[in-house]
Amino acid sequence: MNNRLRVLRAERAWSQQDLAERLEVSRQSVNAIETGRYDPSLPLAFKIADVFGLAIEDIFQNPSKGVSQ
Numbered sequence: 001m002n003n004r005l006r007v008l009r010a011e012r013a014w015s016q017q018d019l020a021e022r023l024e025v026s027r028q029s030v031n032a033i034e035t036g037r038y039d040p041s042l043p044l045a046f047k048i049a050d051v052f053g054l055a056i057e058d059i060f061q062n063p064s065k066g067v068s069q
Contacts, residue, residue: 002061006034008052022051 009019009030016030023030023044032038033048040048049056 001036001039002063003033003036004059005030005048008054008059009034019051023047 005019009016014022016027016034020027020030024047025044029038033040045056045060049059052059
């Protein structure tokens with residue numbers, strides 16, 4: 001699953017550890033999500049969206065769906 005987590009985190013000047021603490025997960029989990037090695041559970045995806053004040057769809061995108069124009 002593609003995501004904008006790294007960009008959103010960088011825009012706020014947060015380290016992976018900063019985000020991990022806000023999400024109550026490990027820094028390794030944040031890294032794995034950012035690099036696409038791990039897809040978050042739905043509850044974690046909602047928590048990520050809440051932390052950034054965005055909808056889940058604004059952060060995560062299904063790579064099998066085409067981009068609509």
